[in-house]
Amino acid sequence: MAGTSTIGFLEQYDAADDQTKVGLALKWIRTDWRPFFKELRESRPILRTPNFTFVTRFADVTEVLSREKVFTVLPYQPRMDPVVGPFMLARDATPINWREKGIMQAVLQPEDLPQVRQMAGRLADEALDAAAAAGRIEAIGSLCRFVPIRIVGEYFGFPGPDLTSMYRWSKTTQTNMFKNLLNDPAIHEAAVQTGREMHEYLTGLLAEKRAELAGRNGGAPQDVFSRLLRTEFPAEIGFDDERLLSNIMGLLVGTGETSSQAIAQSLEQILLRPDLHERAVDAAGADDPAAFDEYVWEGLRLNPINPLIFRLSVEDYTVAAGTERETLIPAGTLVFACTSSAGFDTDVLEDPETFTTGRPAYLSLHFGYGHHTCLGRYVASVLVPEVVRRVLLRPNVHLLPAPEGKIDFQGGPFPERFWFGFGREPAVVPGGEG
Numbered sequence: 001m002a003g004t005s006t007i008g009f010l011e012q013y014d015a016a017d018d019q020t021k022v023g024l025a026l027k028w029i030r031t032d033w034r035p036f037f038k039e040l041r042e043s044r045p046i047l048r049t050p051n052f053t054f055v056t057r058f059a060d061v062t063e064v065l066s067r068e069k070v071f072t073v074l075p076y077q078p079r080m081d082p083v084v085g086p087f088m089l090a091r092d093a094t095p096i097n098w099r100e101k102g103i104m105q106a107v108l109q110p111e112d113l114p115q116v117r118q119m120a121g122r123l124a125d126e127a128l129d130a131a132a133a134a135g136r137i138e139a140i141g142s143l144c145r146f147v148p149i150r151i152v153g154e155y156f157g158f159p160g161p162d163l164t165s166m167y168r169w170s171k172t173t174q175t176n177m178f179k180n181l182l183n184d185p186a187i188h189e190a191a192v193q194t195g196r197e198m199h200e201y202l203t204g205l206l207a208e209k210r211a212e213l214a215g216r217n218g219g220a221p222q223d224v225f226s227r228l229l230r231t232e233f234p235a236e237i238g239f240d241d242e243r244l245l246s247n248i249m250g251l252l253v254g255t256g257e258t259s260s261q262a263i264a265q266s267l268e269q270i271l272l273r274p275d276l277h278e279r280a281v282d283a284a285g286a287d288d289p290a291a292f293d294e295y296v297w298e299g300l301r302l303n304p305i306n307p308l309i310f311r312l313s314v315e316d317y318t319v320a321a322g323t324e325r326e327t328l329i330p331a332g333t334l335v336f337a338c339t340s341s342a343g344f345d346t347d348v349l350e351d352p353e354t355f356t357t358g359r360p361a362y363l364s365l366h367f368g369y370g371h372h373t374c375l376g377r378y379v380a381s382v383l384v385p386e387v388v389r390r391v392l393l394r395p396n397v398h399l400l401p402a403p404e405g406k407i408d409f410q411g412g413p414f415p416e417r418f419w420f421g422f423g424r425e426p427a428v429v430p431g432g433e434g
């Protein structure tokens, strides 16, 4: 049911004129995505609006994201190319995507993960120690953004001139690439300006690193940037300095806001449920963190960082062919693959409204699906849970009363403020679900 009224979303939607329909749907994604998508999954799983088409069932979301030659990432190009240059995420089934994703996968080697996890833990502890005397922390700036951005510095080898610039670079680029559906020129220009600043900074850093590598006797640095510089590609591979810099910029864009939001939202979901919080603390203390990590990803399923992934279709295509819901999606349609909705689909998940650990990992779409599945998924898979784990290992971690104890987006696309208390006994213990 829409909001507090007794009228269903679809009833309101059907009664509206075309322009109002689009506005209503966009509003419901922001304010009521869970009940809105539930109604769509049950009554109209593929909803064609005048401006875009929603796909809400797990099978159809994964179908769309697996057909990269039909449902393309073309809408990313005007938002990414002027900022970081041609990039894998804005190219489907092209040499750039094939080659550069392969190169980047090789230098982000799985053998690094235990060390990345340790790094995330050390940085999280540093942030928590600094706030321990106060018994509370503003988590977004001091922890959720802090740890991923420092990992971009230490592990990827892109420290930036200072944290403030890195936060701004990360946010302006993410905002333009993924949150600027209405093409606001001010948002676009801020990202293009960031692209110039990053390029200038990284060109200097590249020269420094190259000089340092030339003067070294063994003991090569293991950050990702240095690894790329130590690798020689023949000219026909086409991975020159410009391509290298584009990919280093992509590491910051990919890591910063996504990881920050994932840390904040999964932590909040755990803290909102006192019994679960207790079980998560027990799991946090175990030698093997695998059981603990499930709390984090399940928390994020209940409040994912993105409601959907968008694509532009370039051929007529029938989604869910042969089923009752089969729908022809004509070329030129903006398609919303609603990954958040897929995470609640009773066709594949039992009792999706409950917080249940132990669900099969293949049902998780946090890192996308198919051709553009996240390059950083394994890094994020240790980084995000380790930060949450270090928080829960502190005594008396508790939500503070609203408004400061609720994640505050300050009207923008990303979490900006979120306070929690730890160390001391809480004065007030809020309960209930968010």
Ligand code: HEM
Pocket: 073, 088, 089, 090, 097, 101, 250, 251, 252, 254, 255, 258, 259, 262, 305, 309, 310, 365, 366, 367, 368, 369, 371, 372, 373, 374, 375, 376, 377, 379, 380, 384
């Ligand atoms: C919790 C943290 C993260 C989340 C939730 C996340 C989510 C995603 C999603 C959903 C996609 C697919 C986008 C699409 O299909 O349109 C994606 C792609 C991508 N992500 Fe992440 N990401 C995270 C962390 C990272 C990190 C740490 C990196 C850096 C290594 C990164 C780099 C990328 C890149 C380069 C792509 C494009 C891959 C391609 O086009 O083939 N992400 N990410």
